[in-house]
Amino acid sequence: EVQVVESGGGLVQPGESLRLSCAASGFTFSDHYMDWVRQTPGKGLEWVGRSRNKPKGYTTDYAASVKGRFTVSRDDSKNSVYLQMNSLKTEDTAVYYCVRVDYNNYGHYFDHWGQGTLVTVSS
Amino acid sequence: QSVLTQPPSVSATPGQKVTISCSGSSSNIGNDYVSWYQQLPGTAPKLLIYDNNNRPSGIPDRFSGSKSGTSATLGITGLQTGDEADYYCGTWDSRLKAVVFGGGTKLTVL
Numbered sequence: 001e002v003q004v005v006e007s008g009g010g011l012v013q014p015g016e017s018l019r020l021s022c023a024a025s026g027f028t029f030s031d032h033y034m035d036w037v038r039q040t041p042g043k044g045l046e047w048v049g050r051s052r053n054k055p056k057g058y059t060t061d062y063a064a065s066v067k068g069r070f071t072v073s074r075d076d077s078k079n080s081v082y083l084q085m086n087s088l089k090t091e092d093t094a095v096y097y098c099v100r101v102d103y104n105n106y107g108h109y110f111d112h113w114g115q116g117t118l119v120t121v122s123s
Numbered sequence: 124q125s126v127l128t129q130p131p132s133v134s135a136t137p138g139q140k141v142t143i144s145c146s147g148s149s150s151n152i153g154n155d156y157v158s159w160y161q162q163l164p165g166t167a168p169k170l171l172i173y174d175n176n177n178r179p180s181g182i183p184d185r186f187s188g189s190k191s192g193t194s195a196t197l198g199i200t201g202l203q204t205g206d207e208a209d210y211y212c213g214t215w216d217s218r219l220k221a222v223v224f225g226g227g228t229k230l231t232v233l
Contacts, residue, residue, distance in 0.1 A: 037168075044209075044211065045168065045211050045213070047213075047221060047223070061220050063221055097168070102173075104173070106156050107155055107214070107215070109170060109173040110213070111173070111179065113167040115167055116167055
């Protein structure tokens with residue numbers, strides 16, 4: 001069974017840093033891109049960033065709103081992906097989802113979502 | 124303001140059919156495949172449709188997707204009260220080099 005489980009959320013002050021972790025199981029982790037998507041309570045989904053697999057050079061992409069502050073990384077030996085969040089702002093308050101990206105020779109899509117971890121940025 | 128445009132809400136009665144639109148541009152929907160996600164209250168989103176019109180295993184054929192030009196549509200037939208949820212469309216935007224979502228549509232089954 002495919003599982004992705006986030007951890008590391010919590011309450012931080014503006015300007016501080018936080019690192020989220022996502023542990024994956026039940027599939028060949030190294031084959032897949034892994035993304036982070038966030039959702040402000042009561043609002044819609046916002047894509048945060050992507051970690052591509054080894055064949056794609058482990059390249060990353062980020063939403064404009066987090067570029068330069070957030071970093072997505074992965075450790076295939078640990079079946080894990082991480083989101084390092086620096087210089088946090090109050091508007092970064094959200095539930096952060098770790099998501100497996102699948103690809104079927106056409107488009108990429110999010111086929112498995114974690115349960116989410118809440119990050120609250122407040123003084 | 125979301126890159127993809129969805130109606131904020133739609134409603135229908137049990138047994139009826141409803142459609143949810145998702146409008147974009149040549150750099151996103153017009154250039155890539157669309158997926159749809161269902162988010163039941165208090166839960167994480169779930170994949171409903173991928174590659175414009177394909178259903179993952181376990182998704183009933185009451186759910187369908189289509190795409191034409193820079194717009195996509197999710198259709199739900201035989202509405203059930205359990206379909207009450209928020210629905211999101213998503214795709215890759217080649218100009219932004221980012222995944223983009225619609226703002227979400229809240230479906231109410233009266």
